[in-house]
Amino acid sequence: MPNAPSDEPRRIKVQRQGPVLVEGPVEVELEDGTVVTSDRFRVALCTCRRSRRYPWCDTSHRDRAKGCTRDR
Amino acid sequence: MAHDVRQAREGEGPRLPSARGPVSAAVEGYLRDASPLPRSQDIASAAVYGDDLQLALYLCYELHYRGFADVPDSYEWNPDLLRVRAALEHRFLAALRADVPAHDGVEDALADLLVEPVDGTGLSHYLSAEGELWHIREYAVQRSLYHLKEADPHAWVLPRLWGRAKAGMAAVEFDEYGGGRPDRVHARLFADLMTDLGLDTTYGHYLDQGTAQALATVNLMSLLGLHRALRGALVGHFAAVEITSSPASRRLAEAMRRTGAGPAAEHFYDEHVEADAVHEQVVRHEVIGGLLAEEPHLAPDVAFGIDATGHLEDRFADRLLGAWRAGRTSLRTGPLSAIPLMF
Numbered sequence: 421m422p423n424a425p426s427d428e429p430r431r432i433k434v435q436r437q438g439p440v441l442v443e444g445p446v447e448v449e450l451e452d453g454t455v456v457t458s459d460r461f462r463v464a465l466c467t468c469r470r471s472r473r474y475p476w477c478d479t480s481h482r483d484r485a486k487g488c489t490r491d492r
Numbered sequence: 493m494a495h496d497v498r499q500a501r502e503g504e505g506p507r508l509p510s511a512r513g514p515v516s517a518a519v520e521g522y523l524r525d526a527s528p529l530p531r532s533q534d535i536a537s538a539a540v541y542g543d544d545l546q547l548a549l550y551l552c553y554e555l556h557y558r559g560f561a562d563v564p565d566s567y568e569w570n571p572d573l574l575r576v577r578a579a580l581e582h583r584f585l586a587a588l589r590a591d592v593p594a595h596d597g598v599e600d601a602l603a604d605l606l607v608e609p610v611d612g613t614g615l616s617h618y619l620s621a622e623g624e625l626w627h628i629r630e631y632a633v634q635r636s637l638y639h640l641k642e643a644d645p646h647a648w649v650l651p652r653l654w655g656r657a658k659a660g661m662a663a664v665e666f667d668e669y670g671g672g673r674p675d676r677v678h679a680r681l682f683a684d685l686m687t688d689l690g691l692d693t694t695y696g697h698y699l700d701q702g703t704a705q706a707l708a709t710v711n712l713m714s715l716l717g718l719h720r721a722l723r724g725a726l727v728g729h730f731a732a733v734e735i736t737s738s739p740a741s742r743r744l745a746e747a748m749r750r751t752g753a754g755p756a757a758e759h760f761y762d763e764h765v766e767a768d769a770v771h772e773q774v775v776r777h778e779v780i781g782g783l784l785a786e787e788p789h790l791a792p793d794v795a796f797g798i799d800a801t802g803h804l805e806d807r808f809a810d811r812l813l814g815a816w817r818a819g820r821t822s823l824r825t826g827p828l829s830a831i832p833l834m835f
Contacts, residue, residue, distance in 0.1 A: 433777075441773055461663050461671070464770045472742070477769040479738040482608045492614045492740040492805060 439464035439477035448475045505561045506696025508551075512704075513544025519551050519576065523563045529572055535579050540587040541807065543824070545580060546707040550699075552577035553714035557641055558695055581715055588712075592799045598728070598780065598791050601798040605735045615809045618816070620743035625751045629689050630822050631812065632682075633698045634706040638713070639682035640695050643668035645713035646730050652723040653779075654786055660778025661727075664734075664771045681760045688754025691828075701823040705808040712804055716797060724790030727783055728797025731775045736805075737768040 433441040445459035456475065464477035471478045508524065511517035514534045521527035530548065538545040554560065555568040567573060595601035619627060643665055653661055670676030683693040692698070716726035745761035748754070784791055815822040 438773065439769065441770075458766075459671070460767070460770060461667060462770050462774060464773055473766060476766050478742060478765050479608075479769050479772070482606055482739070484608045484610050486610050492616055492736040492809070 438467075438481055440467055441465075450475065505559045505563070506554075506694070506699065508560050508563070509547070509699040511544075512547045513538060513542075515544045515580075516547040516551065519548045519573075522573065523551065523560065523567065529576050532579065535576070535583065538583075540583050541704060541708055543704040543707075545583065546704045546711060549577065549580040549584060549711050549715075550707045552580065553711060553718070554696070556714070556718065557644060560696075584708075584711065584715065588800045588803065589796070592796065592803045594792075594799055595795045598784070598794045598798070601728070601795040602731065602735070602776065602780075605732060605798070605802075608739055614740070615812060616740035616743035616747075618813055619747040620750070623747045623751065625689075625753065626827070627816055628747060628751055628753055628757075629691060629828055632686055632689055632691060633701050633823060633828065634703065634808075634812070636682070636686060636691070636698050637702045637706055638710050640679050640693070642678040642682060644679075645710075645717040646726065648717035649723055649726045649730075652720045653727075653783060656782030657727070657779045657786065658782075660774045660782060661730075664730075664774055664779070667767060667771065678760075678763075681756070681763060684756035685754075685760040688757040701825050701828075703808075703811050703822065703824050705804070705811040709801075709804045709808055712800060722793065722797075724783065724787070724793030725797030725800065727775075727779055728794035728799075729801045730797075731772070731780055731794075732798045732801040734768050734771040734775050738765050738772060741765045741768065 430443055432443075435441075442463045442465060444461055444463045445457065446463050446465075447455050447457045448465070449455050458476065466474050466477045466481070468481040470480035472480065508520050511520050515530040515538050518528060518530035518534070522529050535545070535548075538548075551560075552573060555563070555573070559565055559568070595604070615631070619631065623631075646661070646668075647665055650658060650661055650665070666672070668678050670678070670680065674680065686693045713726075713729065716722045716729050741761040741764035745758055745765060748757040748761060780794060784794065812822040821827040
């Protein structure tokens with residue numbers, strides 16, 4: 421693709437709370453050697469280790485509180 | 493003039509639904525045979541969140557999506573209908589501006605959505621904890637008014653954005669539309685969910701069943717999407733949807749698994765857990781961040797869009813949960829017939 425030369429560095433966005441954001445598609449090798457892939461335009465990788473869909477973020481990093489505003 | 497010529501292609505598009513009062517009846521009459529449009533006093537006296545006004549507005553907006561069978565496509569730009577639509581919109585928007593608890597700023601409005609309740613009582617909590625298959629089918633029927641055109645109301649904002657906001661919004665919409673693969677278009681995935689639940693996937697099929705509260709959530713998207721002046725609110729609305737969707741979708745996926753709704757039903761919500769965890773990040777950082785860097789004066793509109801979404805979603809949840817807790821159907825036309833047995 422002319423606008424995405426393969427030698428261009430891949431941008432990764434990190435934040436204090438929340439997932440690492442990587443331009444997709446990505447392959448992720450897990451501890452046990454299995455490789456999972458995502459071809460989404462951007463991929464959110466879990467950093468809190470609480471995700472039930474690890475290594476993908478499922479928003480489990482969010483703070484939890486009692487009696488907060490209405491939820492869906 | 494072109495808009496006066498009836499050039500409907502017979503039978504294409506959804507049938508017009510049943511009217512719900514004088515305003516929606518008059519709009520339908522005009523669409524059917526050019527009989528008189530609603531009187532301004534009827535528009536002024538209709539309950540703003542009620543069935544009659546919300547259906548009338550929904551009918552006007554639907555002309556911009558797929559239209560109705562036997563209604564000319566050119567009616568989308570019929571000036572008399574547009575004048576009625578403007579009067580309906582004026583009432584809806586004025587009510588929202590008056591009723592919505594407005595946060596001081598965008599960050600405050602977002603912060604409330606980014607906290608997960610440990611004692612949640614919303615629709616997805618109910619469905620995951622105690623929802624039965626009939627609740628799930630009713631939920632799908634009500635939501636089909638949006639999900640069968642998922643992401644369409646938001647596509648209208650693209651020409652009104654620039655730079656980071658436009659690129660971020662387009663990327664999320666591309667994902668909503670299946671990343672170039674028709675079998676992955678989210679509206680397609682929802683139709684597959686409906687098939688699992690034994691529901692009719694025809695666009696607009698369940699319009700009669702949808703309650704006023706369900707219509708209002710869709711009317712908000714159309715209102716904000718169709719007006720460039722409300723682009724800030726559309727972006728806020730979209731952020732609110734994406735931020736709340738991922739954890740709610742996890743609970744809904746659990747509900748699908750527990751009730752044996754079917755693999756496509758599970759997949760629809762599993763996909764939204766993962767997709768919307770990404771979309772939330774892009775919408776907050778790129779779309780809202782980009783828009784407010786270009787047009788900082790739109791911040792109150794972004795907050796309004798976030799809060800108006802919560803206001804109407806709460807009304808929708810109260811309507812469904814109120815009916816279900818009383819053991820009644822939430823649908824306007826009575827319970828659905830049983831799923832036909834497959835042999």
